[in-house]
Amino acid sequence: MTTANLPELPPEKGSWDEKAVSRRGLLEAAFGVLASAGVLAVAIPGARFLVGNALKPAKPQWVEIGSIDALPADQVTRATFTTSATDAWRNVTKRGTVYVYSDDDGASYVALDGTCTHLGCMVHWRAEENHFACPCHTAAFTRTGDVISGPPPKPLRRLPVKVENGVLFAEI
Amino acid sequence: MNRVARWVDERTGLSGPVRDFLNYPIPQYVHKNFLYTLGGLTLIALILQVVTGILLVFYYDPSVEGAYNSVDYITYILPLGWLVRGVHHYGSSAMVILVVLHMLRTYYFSAYKKPREINWLTGVLLLFLVLAFGFTGYLLPWDQKGFWATKVGVEIAGSVPIFGTQLMALMRGGQDLGQVTLTRFYATHIMLLPAVVGLLVVAHIFQLRYHGMAPPITAHAKDNAKKFVPFFPHWVLTDTVAGLGLLALLVYLSWANRAPLEFPADPTSSNYIPRPEWYFLFYFQLLKYFPGALEPVATVAIPLFLFGSMILLPFIDRSEERRPWHKPVTTLVSIFYIVVILIFTILGTAGSA
DSSP states (O other): OTTTTSOOOOTTTOOOOHHHHTTHHHHHHHHHHHHHHHHHHHHHHHHHHHHTTTTSOOOOOEEEEEEGGGSOTTSOEEEEEEEEEEETTEEEEEEEEEEEEOSSTTSSOEEEEOBOTTTOOBOEEEGGGTEEEOTTTOOEEOTTSOEEESSOSSOOOEEOEEEETTEEEEEO | OHHHHHHHHHHHOOHHHHHHHHTOEEEHHHHTOGGGHHHHHHHHHHHHHHHHHHHHHTTOOOSTTTHHHHHHHHHHTSTTHHHHHHHHHHHHHHHHHHHHHHHHHHHHTTTTSTTOHHHHHHHHHHHHHHHHHHHHHTTTTOBHHHHHHHHHHHHHHHTSTTTHHHHHHHHHTSSSSSHHHHHHHHHIIIIIHHHHHHHHHHHHHHHHHHHOSOOOOSHHHHHTTTOEEEIIIIIHHHHHHHHHHHHHHHHHHHHHSOOOOOSBOOTTOSSOOOOOOGGGHHHHHHGGGSOGGGHHIIIIIHHHHHHHHHHHHHHHOOOSOOOGGGOHHHHHHHHHHHHHHHHHHHHHHHHHO
């Protein structure tokens, strides 16, 4: 009866062990439980391992933009910064682009992150048209970073700034 | 030789399955129509990618400092490096073209219909994985093109509502595009994707053999449906000739134009115009038309709708009719998609000029 689902064995080979086969349901259930436990025991730590430190928020960091003497106060100036950073197991030199200007003749400065808020391309300043342009989807931003046209969902990111000993710093 | 073969066969039992595989009857309507070689040709292109990929791993340095120089070395200094990388580079485009053509053949011949739905589904998954191969592959040289196209690609994931930011961080492996990203893409490109694609290709071919070729759709083909030729050598020879043609084309392209390598990745450059590979260009262009809050329409809704409709196709179109000229809806929908993709690709190309 319990062997009903099993193929018939040729008589010369032998026969199914009825007693052992009668425990089939129990063994199937045990396999299901143990195999699931095994799969989870591999999959859960595996998934955690893959996530790694990816979701750790980046620590804001002050970077040196340059001497304010070298920044023309009334113009938008492109400044690149370099700073040492840890990229997982590597010590790297992190680089980026910010745009800096002053509306009050150097009393205070505005620094904008040059990363387009649409899909992360780098915008460039068009002095003659007085706006930032993104080369990816032709978006335009005002001098203050507000969206004029194109698909970006929000203004360019304004970075906190400070001046120490005549040197401008921005927090990225 | 015969004794050796018999010895092996007694211990492995392989001769029966191998003989059955090679003697499989191919209907003449299939053998005589070159459109049916597209599947086999895709497999040959995949094999070429695997072989050239394994060769490239011997020289490629998967680090942000070393990747660019190693690819430069492979392309310009290493003997035949230009050939191996060239065939791999142009082969990736060939894969996309062949998979799409193979899929269109299947679509217009209604070969996705019962009982072949699962084979259509494995095919849709394989198309998706081929695109994933392309996306993870072109970051690896760590040049401007790969860096910026990946930055944009990852940001697209970032625009997914609710968990987009986390998804983007998971893809990058951190808050910036850096070493962890490169390692992730490399591991996905050379380990994860080949393993999954290999399994799916076996499943795809097994399903094909289980159901046989889809029935013919033209009267002429029906006349040829009762005559068969063996898979080997007749069919294999046709695919071999097509495969050699493909190889010759890839070698020629690699020789005529070295596989491109732009300047090294520079996160500060504000005058570089990021553009993805040509087969993602239509999508890149599409993103232009969904401003602000509408962004998820282009980044989530449209791709989900496209892939969703491809997956659901065999369950929606369940009629017996297999002739495309008697199925105006599916035929017109496909033509609409093809035209839209072509127009957006042209607009995207013009935009990059």
